[in-house]
Amino acid sequence: MSFLKIIEEVDSFKKTDAFYTLLDHKGTAPLGYIDPTIVKLLQSETAFITDHDSKTIAIDSKFDTLEKRNDMLAEVANRWRKIPELDERLNKGWRNELYIVYNPSKTEYARIERAFSVLLGVVTYGVHINGYVPPELSSNGKLKLYIPRRSKTKPTFPGMLDNTVAGGLGYPHGLKATVIKECFEEAGLEEDFVCKNIKSTGVVTYFYLTDDGRAQPEVEYTYDIIIKEDEAHFINPQDGEAEDFKLMTVDEVLERLGNREFKPNCGLVIIDFLIRHGFITAENEPDYLEIVSRSHVKFPFPTR
Amino acid sequence: MSFLKIIEEVDSFKKTDAFYTLLDHKGTAPLGYIDPTIVKLLQSETAFITDHDSKTIAIDSKFDTLEKRNDMLAEVANRWRKIPELDERLNKGWRNELYIVYNPSKTEYARIERAFSVLLGVVTYGVHINGYVPPELSSNGKLKLYIPRRSKTKPTFPGMLDNTVAGGLGYPHGLKATVIKECFEEAGLEEDFVCKNIKSTGVVTYFYLTDDGRAQPEVEYTYDIIIKEDEAHFINPQDGEAEDFKLMTVDEVLERLGNREFKPNCGLVIIDFLIRHGFITAENEPDYLEIVSRSHVKFPFPTR
Structure with missing residues (x-):
């Protein structure tokens, strides 16, 4: 045995075309893989730029500091708590605990609510x-x-x-x-x-x-x-x-x-x-x- | 530090186009990566089929048993000992020791002289x-x-x-x-x-x-x-x-x-x-x- x-x-994860790659605000560093339900939600967020050809969703270039990214991500995450289909994962799963996402240089790129990090498919x-x-x-x-x-x-x-x-x-x-x-x-x-x-x-x-x-x-x-x-x-x-x-x-x-x-x-x-x-x-x-x-x-x- | x-x-190895993939006799299982000097030598061996488009070298389909493959590989390896440019690696490095190459099913695919296995780029x-x-x-x-x-x-x-x-x-x-x-x-x-x-x-x-x-x-x-x-x-x-x-x-x-x-x-x-x-x-x-x-x-x- x-x-x-x-x-x-x-x-158990295998990358398929259904998943989009989350990119940093420079559009260069891949940060995570986003599943189709979240891709759909992010498309109506002005802070994210979706490109269907390359199947990427980049953080808007104006979020060029750690603080701006943290604020933006916290605002989106908090607003999404009211979305019924995310109630179980995001609202009920809310931890008031921040997870760190890293730059290729291993410095902090952003801090994200723990329950929200899974939605963005980050490490x-x-x-x-x-x-x-x-x-x-x-x-x-x-x-x-x-x-x-x-x-x-x-x-x-x-x-x-x-x-x-x-x-x-x-x-x-x-x-x-x-x-x-x-x-x-x-x-x-x-x-x-x-x-x-x-x-x-x-x-x-x-x-x-x-x-x-x-x-x-x-x-x-x-x-x-x-x-x-x-x-x-x-x-x-x-x-x-x-x-x-x-x-x-x-x-x-x-x-x-x-x-x-x-x-x-x-x-x-x-x-x-x-x-x-x-x-x-x-x-x-x-x-x-x-x-x-x-x-x-x-x-x-x-x-x- | x-x-x-x-x-x-x-x-330290990075796959480049200069390396060809060694395939089994069915042409399906990749067994190793072969460097340009050996690619050149294998092209004049009748037991190997080179395809430049796919950059592969397959063992000929007639070598359909473990024994046939062992015999063929031993014959080639022994003959190559006389090639001057392989003297250091193959002739002086000769060990009289066989290394095993495996099938995808984890059974034995072939046994290869240790000094020869490095030339074929196998595990x-x-x-x-x-x-x-x-x-x-x-x-x-x-x-x-x-x-x-x-x-x-x-x-x-x-x-x-x-x-x-x-x-x-x-x-x-x-x-x-x-x-x-x-x-x-x-x-x-x-x-x-x-x-x-x-x-x-x-x-x-x-x-x-x-x-x-x-x-x-x-x-x-x-x-x-x-x-x-x-x-x-x-x-x-x-x-x-x-x-x-x-x-x-x-x-x-x-x-x-x-x-x-x-x-x-x-x-x-x-x-x-x-x-x-x-x-x-x-x-x-x-x-x-x-x-x-x-x-x-x-x-x-x-x-x-």
């Missing part, structure tokens, strides 16, 4: 953290992972299994601050404990097609954190996003991955963890190379 | 192994790596720093057998010790342009092996390919990486190691995302 199916569910960023007990510290000598179940009241993927901690990278927080903030909110882990035990381990990138047909190029920085079995009581969720945390052996995790019990992108992160830790190998996974390359996609857009 | 320069030196495979002392077992609490220096008499990259162990994946050996064989030959590590301590950690893929202008899509499976400081005497090279092994702290490795003392693809493997172990992070490496994606390239060819 191959885990490629889980990767295919996450790296979004987050952190995913695997809490685990390494074999040499484990009561039975086997590596174990701390796996929460998402609350049944979450709007997305309710009741599915998740990574120990995960969250979006919102302005103005950097990676470290986001890791500390999310570890506390989602798992109740204290800053000192996190700083002492967290380890940066890489980054996964994949191009997701959302259920409502939107392009979502995602970058998730991955971290491992050792939480010994006698430290498990440190885990004490603050925000009610997780139902419970279960300490699972790798065998159990593999079984639940196979049963598709994980939220798909968390499944991808777990697969990356199991590859790094030597459990999923080129010898037991027939699609090993494809899994690794499709978890590290290069986007046709600038990134941070 | 960014390590992207090292990655750019390894992921090649190898293993790269990082021997290290983890911080918790280190005398000074710092992670250290076992770094050999390549013999000054090696034909390629003499005197440069290398990974602890590395070698090509030649027929009929699998990954595990190759790891065991190379660990013994290059470092004198015994099979029992290797099997007990080795850990598969992933795979890096990059598209290399060789010094002599050839396309070389490379897949290197990566492994970590813990060798404690009091086990360092287990390292006892058998084949004279390494001058010495030095136990280096991460600071020293980073400095030598910066000084470009590593053979470039071994530098890429070390960078991957330092990312997985939390030393190179998105916060201290400005080109982190590009480094990770260009170390995990998806090739336009079938792979194993």
Whole structure:
């Protein structure tokens, strides 16, 4: 059995002619792919210039500073909250959290409300953290992972299994601050404990097609954190996003991955963890190379 | 300072019109990119069909079994050893070692002499192994790596720093057998010790342009092996390919990486190691995302 199916569910976007490319105000840098329903809405916005021949929508050249772009995008996003067909995604999904879009030079190009960024198909960023007990510290000598179940009241993927901690990278927080903030909110882990035990381990990138047909190029920085079995009581969720945390052996995790019990992108992160830790190998996974390359996609857009 | 320069030196091939695509005998599966000097030579071979419009060279349709293809490729390769301009690469580089080329179904398509495979621009495979002392077992609490220096008499990259162990994946050996064989030959590590301590950690893929202008899509499976400081005497090279092994702290490795003392693809493997172990992070490496994606390239060819 191959885990490629889980990767295919996450790296699921394929560019078609129906999608238009969002360009910056100079008309040169591609920033995202916009789906047909949003293309239609943007055509009546004066701040955007649509070109059907090249299938591009550029931000008007007058938005030539970060501040002007931020103001314009906030105004459009707020006005669109009243559009009935966007109610679920934009209005109910509104987070009051800004995501950053980057220039090719890696400087900030614009800040966009999180719920609005998905409509524009721009690259979004987050952190995913695997809490685990390494074999040499484990009561039975086997590596174990701390796996929460998402609350049944979450709007997305309710009741599915998740990574120990995960969250979006919102302005103005950097990676470290986001890791500390999310570890506390989602798992109740204290800053000192996190700083002492967290380890940066890489980054996964994949191009997701959302259920409502939107392009979502995602970058998730991955971290491992050792939480010994006698430290498990440190885990004490603050925000009610997780139902419970279960300490699972790798065998159990593999079984639940196979049963598709994980939220798909968390499944991808777990697969990356199991590859790094030597459990999923080129010898037991027939699609090993494809899994690794499709978890590290290069986007046709600038990134941070 | 960014390590992207090292990655750019390894992921250095860019497809141009000068390169022709090698196709299988059905004319459908692309197997490699062939540089102009080899395109010219293949045009006078009856076993290959050149099409200048599509810039392809297909294996003749009569080579419809693995055996027929192996025989034909061996005959051409052997005959070409006498071509003066190929003397260095093919005749002096001859290894009597077969590399496998794969069908889209991941079955064997052909076996090709290692030195000949580079001329055809097909995907090649190898293993790269990082021997290290983890911080918790280190005398000074710092992670250290076992770094050999390549013999000054090696034909390629003499005197440069290398990974602890590395070698090509030649027929009929699998990954595990190759790891065991190379660990013994290059470092004198015994099979029992290797099997007990080795850990598969992933795979890096990059598209290399060789010094002599050839396309070389490379897949290197990566492994970590813990060798404690009091086990360092287990390292006892058998084949004279390494001058010495030095136990280096991460600071020293980073400095030598910066000084470009590593053979470039071994530098890429070390960078991957330092990312997985939390030393190179998105916060201290400005080109982190590009480094990770260009170390995990998806090739336009079938792979194993």
